[in-house]
Amino acid sequence: MNAAQEIKDKGLKVTTSRVKVLDILQPDGLALSHMELEPMLGKIDRITLYRILNDFEEVGLVHKVIDLDGVTRFALCKHNCTTHHHNDNHLHFNCTACHKMYCMDNLPIATVSLPKGFTATGQSTIIYGLCSGCN
Amino acid sequence: MNAAQEIKDKGLKVTTSRVKVLDILQPDGLALSHMELEPMLGKIDRITLYRILNDFEEVGLVHKVIDLDGVTRFALCKHNCTTHHHNDNHLHFNCTACHKMYCMDNLPIATVSLPKGFTATGQSTIIYGLCSGCN
DNA sequence: TTACATTTGCAACTCTGTTGCATAAAGAAT
DNA sequence: ATTCTTTATGCAACAGAGTTGCAAATGTAA
Ligand SMILES: [Mn+2]
Ligand SMILES: [Mn+2]
Ligand SMILES: [Zn+2]
Ligand SMILES: [Zn+2]
Numbered sequence: 001m002n003a004a005q006e007i008k009d010k011g012l013k014v015t016t017s018r019v020k021v022l023d024i025l026q027p028d029g030l031a032l033s034h035m036e037l038e039p040m041l042g043k044i045d046r047i048t049l050y051r052i053l054n055d056f057e058e059v060g061l062v063h064k065v066i067d068l069d070g071v072t073r074f075a076l077c078k079h080n081c082t083t084h085h086h087n088d089n090h091l092h093f094n095c096t097a098c099h100k101m102y103c104m105d106n107l108p109i110a111t112v113s114l115p116k117g118f119t120a121t122g123q124s125t126i127i128y129g130l131c132s133g134c135n
Numbered sequence: 136m137n138a139a140q141e142i143k144d145k146g147l148k149v150t151t152s153r154v155k156v157l158d159i160l161q162p163d164g165l166a167l168s169h170m171e172l173e174p175m176l177g178k179i180d181r182i183t184l185y186r187i188l189n190d191f192e193e194v195g196l197v198h199k200v201i202d203l204d205g206v207t208r209f210a211l212c213k214h215n216c217t218t219h220h221h222n223d224n225h226l227h228f229n230c231t232a233c234h235k236m237y238c239m240d241n242l243p244i245a246t247v248s249l250p251k252g253f254t255a256t257g258q259s260t261i262i263y264g265l266c267s268g269c270n
Numbered sequence: 271t272t273a274c275a276t277t278t279g280c281a282a283c284t285c286t287g288t289t290g291c292a293t294a295a296a297g298a299a300t
Numbered sequence: 301a302t303t304c305t306t307t308a309t310g311c312a313a314c315a316g317a318g319t320t321g322c323a324a325a326t327g328t329a330a
Binding site for chain 2 (some may be wrong): 116
Binding site for chain 3 (some may be wrong): 149151206
């Protein structure tokens with residue numbers, strides 16, 4: 001499906017900025033930061049980019065993940081996420097050389113048994129090391 | 136062991152600010168943020184606190200962990216960490232109600248098998264849900 | 271094509287973290 | 301105890317990330 005249609009299906013107005021942002025996030029399965037996205041987008045205001053990404057996250061088009069350096073990154077949702085309900089409970093891999101962050105769908109997530117009194121609703125795991133490009 | 140001695144053993148000068156910071160981090164096993172630490176410390180300059188925590192991390196007195204909201208937190212090391220070599224490869228629990236972050240020593244860490252080309256040197260897992268105080 | 275609702279760009283602001291520099295404090299030598 | 305040297309501290313100034321208010325521009329539907 002094309003970006004404009006996905007945006008419309010989520011109930012958002014189709015604007016050139018939003019289409020461009022979604023197109024850039026499409027292909028790779030990588031989670032990109034604001035600093036990486038801004039130069040790829042031309043002359044879009046950085047505040048607009050903040051608002052677009054936040055809107056996309058709210059309607060389930062992208063998910064947010066904070067990497068090991070504390071940098072916020074965004075990646076496409078692939079599992080029918082909807083407004084305020086994300087299904088992106090997958091692992092992420094953060095390369096310590098090139099700092100790329102990969103969404104690792106299809107990897108199993110271990111269940112942890114917590115001490116009495118604690119109840120888990122989810123977990124966020126970032127594995128770090130060298131990616132296939134840096135190895 | 137008392138805070139002053141621990142600081143001296145790591146080759147750092149024993150100052151009143153450093154002792155106070157280490158004393159505050161001692162008891163609970165919680166990872167505290169700058170915003171939480173500053174009011175507990177009285178009149179210590181915030182830049183000084185940044186430098187103290189960074190120095191403590193470098194010599195292996197504390198470790199840093201970024202919570203689910205992207206807030207940087209610091210907690211005591213408990214496993215003979217040394218300069219530039221940390222052994223704090225444990226899970227963390229982030230309460231979604233009170234936002235406390237707990238160091239979960241003694242919980243097993245699952246090993247993940249990655250796609251070809253990727254090699255892991257470690258992982259960082261944050262489990263979220265309700266803590267014993269909020270349940 | 272007009273009219274309405276939403277989005278965008280800009281200014282201003284907060285919060286986090288870093289660096290340079292003069293002063294204060296710690297530790298060692300005398 | 302006093303001096304000396306090194307390190308730590310406080311302050312100012314700055315850079316980056318993220319938010320909000322508001323007027324102008326744009327999208328959509330009538
Ligand atoms: Mn992801
Ligand atoms: Mn910890
Ligand atoms: Zn890499
Ligand atoms: Zn709690």
